[in-house]
Amino acid sequence: MDVEIINPFVESVADIYQNMLGAQVKRRDPHITGNYIGPNRIVSLIGLSGAVTGSVAMSMPRVTAESIVGRLLGAVPDDSETLTDATCEVINMIVGGAKARFSSNGEADIKISLPTVIRGQDFKLSFPTKTRWLHIPFTSDLGDFDLRVTIESDTREAKKS
Amino acid sequence: MKALVVDDSSVMRKVVTGGLARAGIEDVEQATNGEEAVEAVKAHDFGLVLLDWNMPVMTGIEALKEIRGNGYSMPIIMVTTEAEKARILEAIREGASNYIIKPFQPDEFVKKVKEVMAKASC
Numbered sequence: 001m002d003v004e005i006i007n008p009f010v011e012s013v014a015d016i017y018q019n020m021l022g023a024q025v026k027r028r029d030p031h032i033t034g035n036y037i038g039p040n041r042i043v044s045l046i047g048l049s050g051a052v053t054g055s056v057a058m059s060m061p062r063v064t065a066e067s068i069v070g071r072l073l074g075a076v077p078d079d080s081e082t083l084t085d086a087t088c089e090v091i092n093m094i095v096g097g098a099k100a101r102f103s104s105n106g107e108a109d110i111k112i113s114l115p116t117v118i119r120g121q122d123f124k125l126s127f128p129t130k131t132r133w134l135h136i137p138f139t140s141d142l143g144d145f146d147l148r149v150t151i152e153s154d155t156r157e158a159k160k161s
Numbered sequence: 162m163k164a165l166v167v168d169d170s171s172v173m174r175k176v177v178t179g180g181l182a183r184a185g186i187e188d189v190e191q192a193t194n195g196e197e198a199v200e201a202v203k204a205h206d207f208g209l210v211l212l213d214w215n216m217p218v219m220t221g222i223e224a225l226k227e228i229r230g231n232g233y234s235m236p237i238i239m240v241t242t243e244a245e246k247a248r249i250l251e252a253i254r255e256g257a258s259n260y261i262i263k264p265f266q267p268d269e270f271v272k273k274v275k276e277v278m279a280k281a282s283c
Contacts, residue, residue: 015264016264019265019269020263020265020267069172072172072175073175073179074179081171082171082172085170085171085172086170086172089170089172089173092170092215092242092263093263093264096241096242096243096244096263097242097244099244099245100243100244100245103245114215114217
């Protein structure tokens with residue numbers, strides 16, 4: 001997996017933070033990570049299929065999710081459903097923006113799944129043991145979060161040439 | 162003037178509704194998918210529709226086709242993460258009045274809504 005595959009996702013995150021959230025965000029050093037995300041975080045998952053296939057997981061503590069929603073709505077929500085909805089929408093925008101960047105030449109057909117959100121105090125999220133994830137930590141004015149990206153295949157025409 | 166905001170995300174519906182308020186549009190109804198949007202348009206006289214693309218039950222593009230097919234000509238703005246040129250052209254071809262890509266700057270959103278409404282009133 002080419003580490004440059006993360007660039008569209010990182011650009012997409014910057015786009016969201018600058019344009020919609022009006023906040024600073026900084027990418028820290030990416031690294032290959034294991035296949036496990038620990039508890040006490042809100043995790044949203046989305047799949048990619050077509051010319052680029054893989055998965056993206058966004059993970060953040062509840063306080064970061066509350067800050068993001070507070071910035072979007074002007075008030076910190078007091079219900080978990082709103083936090084879930086917001087993290088779905090944020091990962092949707094991140095992956096949607098990355099998808100547009102992947103298919104910038106207009107030829108790549110890439111689909112994204114509906115997002116799934118997992119939250120709770122006591123869970124362990126695991127993936128098939130051969131899955132290699134690029135872990136991209138971020139710090140921001142609204143709290144820390146991370147993206148994990150795994151790409152199984154990339155058959156875009158630009159890559160072939 | 163009444164507007165319809167269509168998005169399966171309650172957070173985005175609130176964000177868009179807030180943007181409409183800044184653009185001077187306070188009377189807003191909401192729908193959570195394309196099917197609800199089609200029915201709402203039949204039931205109420207909307208001066209503006211803001212339509213997400215990817216929704217369960219019926220997508221925004223399907224709702225757009227159906228609303229235009231039913232003869233409604235109010236301005237319809239797609240508000241979506243679908244940013245590829247082909248998608249934008251498809252929406253315009255099916256009758257979208259304009260297109261706002263998520264994420265958007267709040268001021269840009271207001272500006273675009275006002276532009277669409279100004280054009281519609283000509």
